[in-house]
Amino acid sequence: MNWLTNFIPPRIRSFVGEQKEVPDNFWEKCPACEKMLFHSDLGAHYNVCHYCNHHLRLPVKERLAMLFDEGKYELIETPKVELDPLKFKDKERYTDRMKRSQAKTGLRDAITIAKGTIGGLDVVVAAFNFSFMGGSMGMAVGEGIVKGAEIAIKNKAAFIAIPASGGARMQEGMLSLIQMPRTMVAVEMVKEAKLPYIVILTDPTTGGVSASFAMVGDVHIAEPGAQIGFAGPNVIKDTVREQLPEGFQTAEHLLKHGMVDMIVKRSEMKNTLAALIGLMTQKPYTKDPKKNGKKNGEKDGAETDKGKAASGADSSKDKTKAVVEANDNERAAAGQALTQVRSAREAVKKLGKSVAERAKAGYERSEANDDREGPSTEARPAKTAEGTAQS
Numbered sequence: 001m002n003w004l005t006n007f008i009p010p011r012i013r014s015f016v017g018e019q020k021e022v023p024d025n026f027w028e029k030c031p032a033c034e035k036m037l038f039h040s041d042l043g044a045h046y047n048v049c050h051y052c053n054h055h056l057r058l059p060v061k062e063r064l065a066m067l068f069d070e071g072k073y074e075l076i077e078t079p080k081v082e083l084d085p086l087k088f089k090d091k092e093r094y095t096d097r098m099k100r101s102q103a104k105t106g107l108r109d110a111i112t113i114a115k116g117t118i119g120g121l122d123v124v125v126a127a128f129n130f131s132f133m134g135g136s137m138g139m140a141v142g143e144g145i146v147k148g149a150e151i152a153i154k155n156k157a158a159f160i161a162i163p164a165s166g167g168a169r170m171q172e173g174m175l176s177l178i179q180m181p182r183t184m185v186a187v188e189m190v191k192e193a194k195l196p197y198i199v200i201l202t203d204p205t206t207g208g209v210s211a212s213f214a215m216v217g218d219v220h221i222a223e224p225g226a227q228i229g230f231a232g233p234n235v236i237k238d239t240v241r242e243q244l245p246e247g248f249q250t251a252e253h254l255l256k257h258g259m260v261d262m263i264v265k266r267s268e269m270k271n272t273l274a275a276l277i278g279l280m281t282q283k284p285y286t287k288d289p290k291k292n293g294k295k296n297g298e299k300d301g302a303e304t305d306k307g308k309a310a311s312g313a314d315s316s317k318d319k320t321k322a323v324v325e326a327n328d329n330e331r332a333a334a335g336q337a338l339t340q341v342r343s344a345r346e347a348v349k350k351l352g353k354s355v356a357e358r359a360k361a362g363y364e365r366s367e368a369n370d371d372r373e374g375p376s377t378e379a380r381p382a383k384t385a386e387g388t389a390q391s
């Protein structure tokens with residue numbers, strides 16, 4: 001691209017020095033509206049296109065800086081796991097792939113666990129980095145979720161999972177699949193400790209991650225336009241041989257069908273989280289008076305948030321006035337809703353158990369009958385069904 005590269009012989013080029021070349025990643029094209037976005041603009045808006053509001057992927061470091069109060073948080077070391085236990089190799093060794101991803105991202109694996117406050121409330125965040133091997137979930141990620149959940153319980157903090165993943169890490173085979181039930185148990189522990197468990201579904205949340213901890217939050221928040229699903233749309237299309245509805249697997253589609261509770265723009269994410277956790281834990285929280293979506297330290301000037309609490313905070317020198325207390329009705333409603341959701345979940349669990357028990361009893365009975373009457377292939381399923389239908 002550079003005339004230096006194209007027309008100057010190599011020896012002179014080395015003399016001039018290649019470092020002076022203008023980086024070709026100076027700007028990026030918005031994948032949605034195809035307008036040119038300068039990296040400085042993108043950075044200032046946390047990777048949101050300021051023309052069409054498309055949410056581009058956001059590196060973990062910036063996401064954490066965006067969410068935590070004053071951009072400050074404490075990183076939590078995740079337990080070390082055995083690397084490449086299967087000695088896996090496809091086109092490339094798994095260990096080589098890992099090294100490359102580690103060098104590229106500066107991270108040890110696809111998950112980052114951080115502790116801090118949002119709106120003055122204690123939280124533990126487990127965030128995925130999609131650029132680390134597609135955010136795939138292997139043993140290290142599983143360990144990360146478990147550790148995050150444990151730290152949340154220990155500190156009586158809310159647990160927030162932010163997946164961005166293509167699914168299980170196939171290079172770890174069965175060991176990656178077993179992370180699905182493991183992470184489920186981990187987040188179940190958070191719920192049993194009566195702490196909020198919130199999931200922020202970002203682009204993309206697919207595969208084994210969407211089939212485990214990412215879909216069992218107390219509240220499911222999604223970023224606009226995020227792809228959320230299990231198998232990719234093309235795979236499903238080829239399997240069912242039908243035209244898929246428009247917007248299939250987008251956050252908006254899932255909101256319409258009840259899989260997602262709310263779609264929240266990056267600029268409003270922090271205050272939404274503070275409000276949600278405040279309501280769920282019945283604690284007062286602070287709202288970020290700054291116009292969100294702008295990095296700390298950037299001058300907001302005349303831009304003031306129109307929110308009631310925020311304007312109070314802007315005009316007042318007294319910081320305590322920014323503290324928002326949920327009114328009694330809101331609190332009661334939130335508390336009630338949460339209790340209902342949890343008791344419904346318990347009921348489903350119990351029902352599942354009793355169905356399984358009945359099925360087992362029916363099966364054993366039919367086995368006993370089989371011994372007496374000789375083998376009968378039809379009796380077994382019929383009796384099992386009968387046993388379960390009696391409830």
Ligand SMILES: [Zn+2]
Binds near residue numbers: 034035049
């Ligand atoms: Zn755009």
